[in-house]
Amino acid sequence: MKQFMQVMFALVMLVACTTPPAPPPALPTENMPTLIKIGVSSSAAAILPLLEETYLQQTPQAAYQFVVANNASLFADLDNNFLDAILVHHIPPKNGRYFNPVAIDGLVIITHPSNSVTDLTAAEVQAIFNGRITNWQAVGGADMPIMLLSREPGAGLRSLLRQQIMAEQPISPNTLLQTGNEAMVTAVANNPAAIGISSMSSVAQNNTVQMLMVDGRSATPTTTASQDYPLTTPLYFVAASAQEPTGELRNFLAWLQSDDGQAQIGQIYGRIR
Numbered sequence: 273m274k275q276f277m278q279v280m281f282a283l284v285m286l287v288a289c290t291t292p293p294a295p296p297p298a299l300p301t302e303n304m305p306t307l308i309k310i311g312v313s314s315s316a317a318a319i320l321p322l323l324e325e326t327y328l329q330q331t332p333q334a335a336y337q338f339v340v341a342n343n344a345s346l347f348a349d350l351d352n353n354f355l356d357a358i359l360v361h362h363i364p365p366k367n368g369r370y371f372n373p374v375a376i377d378g379l380v381i382i383t384h385p386s387n388s389v390t391d392l393t394a395a396e397v398q399a400i401f402n403g404r405i406t407n408w409q410a411v412g413g414a415d416m417p418i419m420l421l422s423r424e425p426g427a428g429l430r431s432l433l434r435q436q437i438m439a440e441q442p443i444s445p446n447t448l449l450q451t452g453n454e455a456m457v458t459a460v461a462n463n464p465a466a467i468g469i470s471s472m473s474s475v476a477q478n479n480t481v482q483m484l485m486v487d488g489r490s491a492t493p494t495t496t497a498s499q500d501y502p503l504t505t506p507l508y509f510v511a512a513s514a515q516e517p518t519g520e521l522r523n524f525l526a527w528l529q530s531d532d533g534q535a536q537i538g539q540i541y542g543r544i545r
Contacts, residue, residue, distance in 0.1 A: 305335040306520050311346040311358035312338050314453040315429050315471040316377070316507055319359065322536045327527050334520040342452070344426030350512045356521055358510045361471065362428035370516050373506035374528040376542030378472035378491035379432045380503070382457070382481040384464040389413040391485040394502060398437050400467060403444030408465065421459055421468035422447045429453070429469050436503050457481055472496060473507075473540045497542030507541065 312320065317340050328336055339346075339355065346358040350369070361379075363371055381397055383389065389411055392400075399405040400418060409415045422443055423430040434443070450456040453474050460466045461480035472491040475481055483491055487502050495501040509525050511517050517525055527533045534543045 305333055307335050307337060308357075308520055308524065309337045309339065309355045310524075311349055311355045311360075312340050313343055313346065313358070313360045313428050314340050315361060315427075315474055316359050317453065318471075318473040318540055319375070319507070319537065322539065326536050327524070327533065331520070331523070334523075336524075342424065342426045343428035343431065347510075350510070353512065356512055357517065357524075360428050360508055360510060361505050362431045363508055363510060364431075367510070368514055370511040370514055371508045372525065372529070373544050374509050374525070374533075375473075375507040375537045376496045376499075376504055376544060377507050378496045378501050378504050378542075379429060379436060380470055380472050380475065380491050381467065381484040381486060382460050382470050382475055383467050383484060384460060385479065385482045386464050387413060387482065389484065390482070391488060393487055394437060397486065398439070398441055401433065401438060401443055401447070402441045403446055416465050419463050419466040420444055420447045421450055421456060421466055423453075423456060423469065424449045424451045429471065432503075432505055433469055436505075471505075476540055493538055493540065493542045495542075497544075504542070506544075 320338055339349070343360050343362050346355065346360060347364065349355045350358060359374070361377060381392060387408070389408060392411060396405065396411050401420065401422065403420070405411065406418055407415065408418055422433065450459050450468065453470055456468050456470055457475060457478065457480065460468045472483065475483060489495060489501050491501045491503070496504045509528065511521070516522070528537065529544065534545055537543065
């Protein structure tokens with residue numbers, strides 16, 4: 273009897289060891305959100321909180337990932353299919369991709385708030401960034417050397433400075449380069465003698481720097497929308513190809529240009545409609 277029980281136990285253990293494991297639980301069948309990757313120029317990053325508070329809350333069917341970088345890096349990422357679209361201030365020549373404006377911004381000249389100079393002509397801005405004017409006293413300010421700051425090569429604002437201000441004049445080799453818009457604003461805020469460039473949307477609500485008038489005109493959402501401010505620049509949506517976007521990416525662009533989207537964007541940008 274004892275031997276019989278031992279045999280039965282061995283057979284039970286053998287069956288238990290050869291029984292296949294239970295299958296894993298079934299995965300949820302509901303659709304996963306579509307991942308949309310959008311690159312944003314560092315000088316346009318002020319649009320991100322507006323999107324997070326509004327559009328992104330309304331689109332659970334899509335998950336948006338934003339990458340902040342300079343123009344050259346963003347266009348390279350488009351070339352390498354790392355991004356679905358970008359939001360930038362400057363489109364290089366021979367772009368070939370689908371693009372559409374979604375807002376009007378302004379290239380602005382910024383200084384430390386303690387600087388008594390509040391207005392420069394476009395010719396004075398050119399002379400400062402070219403290095404022909406090197407002291408604030410020459411433009412009605414205090415007797416102190418100008419600390420000249422500009423953005424790094426590849427930055428959209430640097431390209432706009434060349435196009436809208438410098439024309440054929442080179443930027444001074446004595447310019448201190450700042451990588452990224454945040455670094456630029458911080459550097460100007462920390463030095464009373466500094467002058468630099470930024471975008472209206474980035475610094476309009478920042479009291480650590482002051483935006484100078486150019487030719488007697490201030491940059492505001494109203495003056496950029498009407499283009500009364502002389503250094504206006506669109507904020508462009510640029511797709512990865514020459515084809516008009518479809519699906520969720522098309523919905524995103526449509527919202528940016530809609531009445532609702534423009535009302536939100538108009539808090540810090542000039543509206544396109």
